[in-house]
Amino acid sequence: HADAAMYKSKERGRNTFHFYEHGITERAMRRLQLESRLRRAFDDRTLQVHYQPLVRLDTGHICGAEALLRWNDPEAGAIPPDHFIALAEDTGLIVPIGEWVVGEACEALKRWETEILLPADFALHVNLSGKQLLQKDLPTRLSDAFTRAGVSPARVVLELTESSIMESEATGVAVMTALREFGVEIAIDDFGTGHSSLSRLKLLPISELKIDRSFIRDIAVDSDDAAIVQAILALSAKLGLGVIAEGVEHAEQEAFLMQHGCLRAQGYRYARPMPEDELIRLLVDAPSLALRETVDTD
Ligand code: C2E
Ligand code: MG
Ligand code: MG
Ligand code: MG
Numbered sequence: 493h494a495d496a497a498m499y500k501s502k503e504r505g506r507n508t509f510h511f512y513e514h515g516i517t518e519r520a521m522r523r524l525q526l527e528s529r530l531r532r533a534f535d536d537r538t539l540q541v542h543y544q545p546l547v548r549l550d551t552g553h554i555c556g557a558e559a560l561l562r563w564n565d566p567e568a569g570a571i572p573p574d575h576f577i578a579l580a581e582d583t584g585l586i587v588p589i590g591e592w593v594v595g596e597a598c599e600a601l602k603r604w605e606t607e608i609l610l611p612a613d614f615a616l617h618v619n620l621s622g623k624q625l626l627q628k629d630l631p632t633r634l635s636d637a638f639t640r641a642g643v644s645p646a647r648v649v650l651e652l653t654e655s656s657i658m659e660s661e662a663t664g665v666a667v668m669t670a671l672r673e674f675g676v677e678i679a680i681d682d683f684g685t686g687h688s689s690l691s692r693l694k695l696l697p698i699s700e701l702k703i704d705r706s707f708i709r710d711i712a713v714d715s716d717d718a719a720i721v722q723a724i725l726a727l728s729a730k731l732g733l734g735v736i737a738e739g740v741e742h743a744e745q746e747a748f749l750m751q752h753g754c755l756r757a758q759g760y761r762y763a764r765p766m767p768e769d770e771l772i773r774l775l776v777d778a779p780s781l782a783l784r785e786t787v788d789t790d
Contacts, residue, residue: 523579526575526576526579527579527583527585529565529568530563530576530579530580530585531585533563533565534585534588534589534592538563538564539561539562539563539589539592540561540562540563540564540767541559541560541561541562541593541596541597541600541768542559542560542561542562542765542766542767542768543557543558543559543560543597543600543765543766543767543768543771544557544558544560544758544763544764544765544766545557545758545762545763545771545774545781546558546615546617546736546756546757546758547756547757547758547762547781547782548613548755548756548782549746549749549750549754549755549756549757549782550750550755550782551780551782552780552781552782553611553780553781554611554614554774554775554781555611555613555614555615555756556613556614556615556616556617556649556756557614557616557617557771558617558618558619558651558758558765559593559596559597559600559616559617559618559619560573560619560765561573561577561589561593561619562765563576577621580621581621581622581623584623586621586623586624587621587623587624587627590619590620590621590623590624591624591633591634591637593618593619594618594634594637595637595640595641597616597618598616598637598638598640598641598643598648599641600616600768601616601641601643601647601648602641602642602643603768603772604771604772604775605643607772608772608775608776610775614647615647615648615649615677616643616647616648616649617648617649617650617651617679618648618649618650618651619650619651619652619681620650620651620652620656621656622652622653622655622656622657622659622660622664623656625652625656625657625660625663625664625667625668626660626663626664626667627667628663628666628667630667630670630671631667631670631671631673631674634650634671634676635674644675645674645675645676646675646676646677648676648677649676649677649678649679649699649700650671650676650677650678650679651678651679651680651681651702652668652678652679652680652681653680653681653682653685653686654680654682654683654685654686654687654688655686655687657680657688657696658686658687658688658692665695665696665697668696668697668698669697671697672697672699677699677700677734678696678697678698678699678700679698679699679700679701679702679734679736680693680696680698680700680701680702681702682702682704682738683701683702683703683704683724684703684704684706684707684720684724685704685706690727693731694731698733699733699734700728700733700734700735700736701724701727701728701733701734701735701736702735702736702737702738702758703721703724703735703736703737703738703754704738704739705738705739705759706739707720707721707724708721708737708738708739708740708745708749708759709739709741709745711744711745711748711749712742712744712745712747712748718748721737721748721749721752721754722752725752725753725754729753734756735754735756736754736756736757736758737749737754737756737757737758737759738757738758738759739758739759739760740757740758740759740760740761740762741759741760741761742761743761745759745761746761746782757782762781762782763781
């Protein structure tokens with residue numbers, strides 16, 4: 493195709509511009525269509541929130557769940573967050589959608605607290621966009637959401653990426669500080685992939701790090717990744733921060749993490765993101781997800 497396009501551009505000269513422009517227009521059109529479909533999905537309340545368990549490796553119990561947005565379009569089917577979160581951020585839609593996710597997740601947490609005996613350390617994780625951090629009234633809005641749902645902020649962890657914190661500058665840090673003041677915890681998501689300096693990290697009002705899954709993937713075979721993860725674990729211990737490994741899929745990764753003192757993990761090895769009713773069943777039926785190979789099944 494590249495060859496064909498180049499050939500065309502040599503042959504037709506000025507037409508190249510139209511050819512190129514046409515491509516841009518089509519892309520912009522598709523974005524606009526996606527945006528209006530997303531807006532409609534949100535208005536119609538057809539977006540959903542799924543939950544992925546977080547697991548405590550030494551005991552195997554579910555010590556939390558991360559709320560993850562799901563969009564099932566009637567025509568296109570399941571559209572992954574990686575395809576629409578950026579668009580929602582560009583258009584500002586992420587602000588009402590993100591707030592809706594917090595509300596949904598808190599109402600779900602309230603049901604779990606009422607219907608089942610949750611482990612004492614169970615934490616509900618919710619992703620926040622950097623755009624939300626720029627709202628000065630975010631702390632009051634979230635605190636209102638917790639009050640309305642009847643959940644304690646101490647059970648909630650807000651996940652922010654390094655880049656969204658960096659982009660939101662001083663406002664973001666002030667908002668994070670206010671959030672911590674009323675009792676929520678804050679985790680840095682995808683840790684290691686952003687550009688935060690360690691001196692900046694020290695000043696952030698955060699409580700834990702989530703090690704990006706790109707470092708976990710080859711942890712058992714790649715000595716560089718192993719060294720990076722060990723360094724992050726040492727850093728979090730020294731700074732008094734909690735730590736969670738993302739994207740754990742295999743027993744070897746789990747063994748490495750346990751051996752190096754990482755006690756919490758999330759990944760397909762334990763469970764995929766699932767609808768609320770499935771999580772409830774899992775919490776009731778199979779409270780131990782880790783260390784499965786050590787279970788004596790006869
Ligand atoms: P994230 O916050 O880092 O969420 C973890 C992502 O890793 C999820 O992808 C999850 O399904 C995936 N994952 C978990 N375990 C494994 C594993 O073992 N292997 C692999 N390959 N993947 C695993 P998902 O649900 O597609 O979400 C992608 C991203 O979209 C999230 O990354 C988050 O940045 C964003 N996102 C999702 N929901 C929301 C939301 O409500 N608000 C905002 N602002 N962002 C959201
Ligand atoms: Mg996350
Ligand atoms: Mg992550
Ligand atoms: Mg991510």
